[in-house]
Amino acid sequence: MLSGVRNWLWRLRTYFARELNRAPVIGRGFAQVHDRIFAFRFGPDLQKINDVLSRSELEGRYWVWGGVLLGVAREGAPLAHDRDVDFAILREDFSRLVEVIPALQAAGFKPLGQYRKNDGEVTELTFRKHGGRFEFFLFDPVGDMLRYFVFGQDAGKNLQVELVIPNQKLELFEMLGRTWFRHADFEHELDCIYGDWRTPNRAWNYLIDDHSIVETSPWIHPNTSWKP
Numbered sequence: 001m002l003s004g005v006r007n008w009l010w011r012l013r014t015y016f017a018r019e020l021n022r023a024p025v026i027g028r029g030f031a032q033v034h035d036r037i038f039a040f041r042f043g044p045d046l047q048k049i050n051d052v053l054s055r056s057e058l059e060g061r062y063w064v065w066g067g068v069l070l071g072v073a074r075e076g077a078p079l080a081h082d083r084d085v086d087f088a089i090l091r092e093d094f095s096r097l098v099e100v101i102p103a104l105q106a107a108g109f110k111p112l113g114q115y116r117k118n119d120g121e122v123t124e125l126t127f128r129k130h131g132g133r134f135e136f137f138l139f140d141p142v143g144d145m146l147r148y149f150v151f152g153q154d155a156g157k158n159l160q161v162e163l164v165i166p167n168q169k170l171e172l173f174e175m176l177g178r179t180w181f182r183h184a185d186f187e188h189e190l191d192c193i194y195g196d197w198r199t200p201n202r203a204w205n206y207l208i209d210d211h212s213i214v215e216t217s218p219w220i221h222p223n224t225s226w227k228p
Contacts, residue, residue, distance in 0.1 A: 041130040042078065043176050045108075046085065049134055050178040052107050056100040062089045062136070063170050063181040070190055070197055072175055081202060084133035088148070091138045097125065109134060113224035115151050118160060120221075123149040141167055151219050154207045158219040163212040165192050 053059060064072075066086030071079035078085075089097055105111070108129050115124035127134040139146040145164040152159060168183040183189050190197040192212050194204065207216075 042132050045129050045132055045134075046078070047176055047178055048107055048129075049085075049104070049109060050176075050180065052103050052109075053100065056103060057096040058089065058093065058100055060170075060181065061093045061096060062087050063183065064088075064175075065137075065165075065182065065189065066193070068175075069182055069186060070194065072173070073186060073190060074198055074200075078175075083131060084135055087134070087136045088139050088146075089136055091140050094122070094138060097136055111226045114226055115149070115224055116221065117149055118217075118220045124151075147214075150206055150210075151222065151224075152207045154205065158222045159207055160217050160219040161207055161210075161213055162215045162217075163210060164214055165189055165212050 053062065064086070065088050067082040068078045068085050071077055071082065101111070104127060109127040110129065112126040112128040112133065114122055115126070116122050123138050125136045137148050137150075139148050141147075142164065144167055146167045147162065147164050150161045150163065152161075166183075166185075166189065168185060168189070170181040171184045172179055173182055174180075193210055194201075195211050
């Protein structure tokens with residue numbers, strides 16, 4: 001019960017910080033200060049989660065994609081305004097992720113939510129630390145593609161969105177003094193997701209602007225409660 005209240009307060013604080021970033025006149029100044037404060041902790045937190053995972057059975061079986069990969073490809077570092085980290089694993093490695101949860105908690109990464117499709121299948125586990133979200137998406141191979149799901153609210157409607165990206169081999173890269181994995185042709189992956197990813201667009205909406213969307217449907221059971 002207490003954990004649920006803390007997660008709600010964390011989400012509320014994050015929401016108000018995001019709204020202040022958009023406020024006229026003061027928004028730009030607040031955003032710059034907020035970005036600097038966030039970056040001060042975000043880098044070490046990324047290094048920490050890498051250290052934890054490198055000592056687990058998940059090592060070599062997860063990879064970086066989405067916003068962090070976009071930032072590294074375009075700007076040489078994680079995006080200053082992005083408050084979450086997108087990791088990917090195959091569904092077959094879900095048990096390995098579950099096994100490392102106690103180690104993540106001991107390192108300060110608090111369980112935040114589990115996202116489920118309308119049929120109840122888990123598709124994403126999220127953790128929080130300081131001001132950041134650390135999200136693990138479960139990918140299912142479908143032919144030569146990888147299928148995954150995202151959820152959220154747009155125009156007052158709860159949405160479940162199915163997406164696919166090309167399945168690829170993994171390669172190593174360096175970020176923040178650590179070694180990570182990403183898909184080998186990461187530029188093609190970014191093309192598939194963002195289109196013109198080389199041009200910054202802070203208004204990009206993952207629920208409607210993603211080029212890899214296959215199907216959007218009502219999210220009938222928007223339950224993100226954490227289950228052990």
